[in-house]
Amino acid sequence: MRPILVFVEVRDGVIKRVSFEVLSEARQLLLRGLPASGVYAVLIGDQLTDAAHEIVKKGWADRLYLVENTSYRYYSSERYASVVAEMIKRMDASLILMGATAMGRDLGPKVAAKLRVPVAQDCTALDVDLKHGVVATRPVYGGKAITKVHAQEGIRHFVVTVRPNVFSAGAPPINEEGAIEPFTSTLPDPVIKSVVTEVIAAASAKVDLTEAQIIVSGGRGLRESSNFSLLEELASTLNAAVGASRAAVDAGWKPHSYQVGLTGKTVSPLLYIACGISGAIQHQAGMSSSRYIVAINKDPNAPIFKIASVGIVGDLFEIIPRLTALLRKRAASH
Ligand SMILES: Cc1cc2nc3c(=O)[nH]c(=O)nc-3n(C[C@H](O)[C@H](O)[C@H](O)COP(=O)(O)OP(=O)(O)OC[C@H]3O[C@@H](n4cnc5c(N)ncnc54)[C@H](O)[C@@H]3O)c2cc1C
Incomplete structure (x- = not known):
């Protein structure tokens, strides 16, 4: 069986709430009968030890792959997509989940394009269908209609980004501590077309709009x-x-x-x-x-x-x- 891979988003050392929602939903998919070998998480960035322990200590993921390097300090489409795509291939993950945040909406399609697989963006429900695997619900036309999408038979990886605050983060479902494994890319560095040198938070944003309850x-x-x-x-x-x-x-x-x-x-x-x-x-x-x-x-x-x-x-x-x-x-x- 193949794992579900969850991209965990960290900003300034803090895990985005939507990542817990996604991890929780990944577990729910297993409980609802999706055949998978477990829930794996991937964390990319710099100085992530605390965040990594937070994920595995409470059993949010069975295994966590840590891609830690100063070159990953700021989000870079090319760098992040390259390493996530490599990881998906290596572990042969069937389903790749991430929050439909600004980062997830950018990363998801890039990873999918690299692997030439489908992506379903901004999903508000995930169902398990014995024939098609995961069936994702996406609001379209500004929420006036919904579509249900699944990967075609024979497609090895399906990338799904999920809308924040729709799924419950619940409690970590198991008490077993997961394992942390460092992941090092063996591919040559991707061509980087743009580099983030500094991130300046808007002084006015007291509570992040997309994370707010x-x-x-x-x-x-x-x-x-x-x-x-x-x-x-x-x-x-x-x-x-x-x-x-x-x-x-x-x-x-x-x-x-x-x-x-x-x-x-x-x-x-x-x-x-x-x-x-x-x-x-x-x-x-x-x-x-x-x-x-x-x-x-x-x-x-x-x-x-x-x-x-x-x-x-x-x-x-x-x-x-x-x-x-x-x-x-x-x-x-x-
Ligand atoms: C391509 C496109 C993209 C768009 N994208 C967006 C978008 O992302 N977000 C967005 O918001 N809009 C978007 N719009 C614009 C959208 O169509 C509306 O024009 C806009 O949302 C109206 O904003 P509003 O409700 O603040 O203003 P109005 O429509 O003018 O409504 C103001 C309301 O305030 C009420 N009001 C007035 N005084 C009081 C009072 N004292 N007490 C209580 N109520 C009062 C009025 O009764 C009225 O209902 C987009 C439009 C287009 C064409």
Whole structure:
């Protein structure tokens, strides 16, 4: 039998939450009958000892391949894709899973192209079918339709990236410690077309939008940039990230890194609070898979209410400060 390989993403020594979701889902696939010899993880970067131990100590993976070298310190499409593809071939992994983060969305197709195998991007469900193996569900046309995809018979490797916050990270399913094995590429260095020399985090991003469990997002209804402080206050009481619609970004109220939607970020938090956002399909494309959606809008016919779990019809300038005060009071009494 052949293993499932999970690419574990680490940023600044911290494992991205989606990687635990992917590892957990890989185990679930085995439990649901996918024939595989185990769940293997691959970690690429520099100074990864702590992260590697975190994965194997609690049994998140049966085996972890560590590709550790200063040349892997920053993500490089060519370098990472080359080593992951080599690893897949060497261990003959049947299924390769990774988070559909900015890195995963770039790496997945590159690895697939190198191996000339299919890739299914940004999947929101994985099923096991005895005939086809893994069948992945992908929202398409901005979430208006879904497709189910699987690898053709005879294809040796299938690359799948999964949407963050859709799968549960659960608890590590076994108590047995996995093994860490260093992996060294035997291939000549790939041709590197671009080199990252430094990564500067946006000072404003307190909580990463794509990793956030709760997002408070604002649109044109906020009227001006300074009114985003209302959302920031609400977000701080909920330990939430702040997002924005394209209208708010185009108006220059927030940088593009805040934009949620078709041409912005895809998010799937537990809770998405849309404030003064009409809910155009292009916005919905980036947030409709949120577990719960709360919409605050003064227009009862705003399309956002069609997908909202809870709709509040009213003026956000009255509702948000009241909500923030209420949450602060509750937090203080606990
Ligand atoms: C190719 C393409 C890609 C796009 N990509 C994106 C994308 O990635 N993300 C995105 O968001 N959009 C995207 N758009 C734009 C999208 O079509 C909408 O124009 C945009 O989402 C509207 O933003 P909005 O909801 O903030 O503004 P509006 O549609 O103007 O809605 C503002 C809402 O605020 C409400 N409101 C006003 N005042 C108050 C108040 N005091 N209290 C409560 N509610 C109030 C109004 O009732 C209204 O519903 C894209 C469009 C195209 C064509």
